[in-house]
Amino acid sequence: MTTSSLQGRVVLITGAARGIGLATAEAFAAAGATVTIGDIDGDLSKSSAAALAARSSAKVIGLRVDVTDRESFAAFFAEAEALVGAADILINNAGIMPTGYFVDESPELTDRQIDINVRGVTNGSHLAATRFVNRGKGHIVNIASVAAITAEPGLATYTGTKHFVLGFTDALRRELHPHGVGVTVVLPGFINTELSEGTVVPRWAHALACREPEDVAAGIVAAVRADSSRATIPASLGILIKTMSLLPARARHAVQHALHFDTTMTGADPEQRAAYHRRISGTDH
Template identity: 55%
Template sequence: MTTTTDGAAVLAGMVVAITGGARGIGRATAEACLKAGAAVAIGDIDVELVAKTAAELGADPEARVIGLPLNVTDKASFAGFLDAVEQELGPLDVLVNNAGIMPTGLFADEDPAMTERIIDINLWGVIHGSRLATERFVPRGTGQIINIASLAGTQGFPGLATYCATKHAVVGFSSALHLELKEHGVRVSVILPGIVRTELSAGANMPGWAGPLSTVDPEDVANAIVKAISTDKPLVTVPRRLAAIIKSAQLLPYRAQLVVAKFTGATTAYTQPDPEVREIYHRRLRGE
């Protein structure tokens, strides 16, 4: 269990709700929060998997965890999810808006229906959750919203145009909301992971040497989220060195940025990924 210097669990007594919690970053975050002493609710559109994941995470008799169905694009579903969380676990302390999808391919080839789906899940899901959490937190004068963005929220990656658009929006939205809610005692943080070793980003075509600079495990992101809870840091990069890399890249002239992007593989990571690996993920998105 994650503890403070005096031996107390750092999240003891807190209630944390996590969207997209059945797999990947969401599941890892749920596990990390449980180890830190929190009661955890995971929500996911995959009803069977979220129930299975909650059962696995709850194998420890001391773990307080529930798994609930959740469609983040549906405001009524999201409201029902948070109502159920508070009914079963108590007043919500932290909402982690983690649910997201990342289909790859050139924008010119992207089905308009998929464009809308990416925006609905990655952006509207965050907005719906943040609004509902704000309605609960402001009257209480406490609470924290943690929104999961991406390195793709700071620059453009070919093959991820719509995804980049949503993550840029999440970064800007979270930064503004942080300032709006700060005076009400409500904290807002945005997490910017690099490439996370999950199904969502599998198959990226990057030079072998570049991976260690920006690639992390979902557990790394989860640990950063636990650390961000109860702090007032508005933006957290995972790994931490990404912050310096991002700032350095933004200071370069445009032509130099292009050279760096090509050298690091950013221009080919998702325009020329492993097609078989990406198709596995795309088939799941299509429900096949």
């Protein structure tokens, strides 16, 4: 299902009060879509939506949603439908990325990543799929990460959750596409948001691997327009990952070590990460 025109389409985005989600809301609004910003922080969701509506000609609303709670997610769909119409596109963007060694990770933080990054995606995908299949149209976008492929040290649980999102979304596309429903998985690299603050990307790799939230947003819009199955952002990083995958595991890990890619997360500045870790350990995601 190709969605070349986004004019008048109703787009729901989770985790959209800040970062990649908010940039994506702005990109869809600029393309003429009606946008619903969903976030666990209901007040920030509403203020972000109001600010976006004020600087664009699009209709934008902000609602609270807890993606880990299926009833809350269902209410998000229902409220958005009552206010702006039935959803055409769902972007499961909400996610958290704590850094550190798995042996130091609390069971509560492990569960929290699984709840948000995995259950949030399955909750949203199921609610959207049942609606879209019945109508014979619609599009689901699930945000994974290049970590789903590269499996960086310091991100064991996060990598596992995003590996799930990647496999789940690839399989879901094969199930839903024959029914006219598009499904896309997006794999961002190192994006300049709070999520990656304090991580250490080798200087030589910045041009190859690092981008702004607006770059991811543009990639998501392009992927929906083209009905792409997968989008790696930046594309240059996807090419590097494919090239590296041709090497045996031992050689690949040796190259990653030589290029200092294996300390990107384990060498993250704890002081710079502290504010983000405090936020995600609470109720705000």
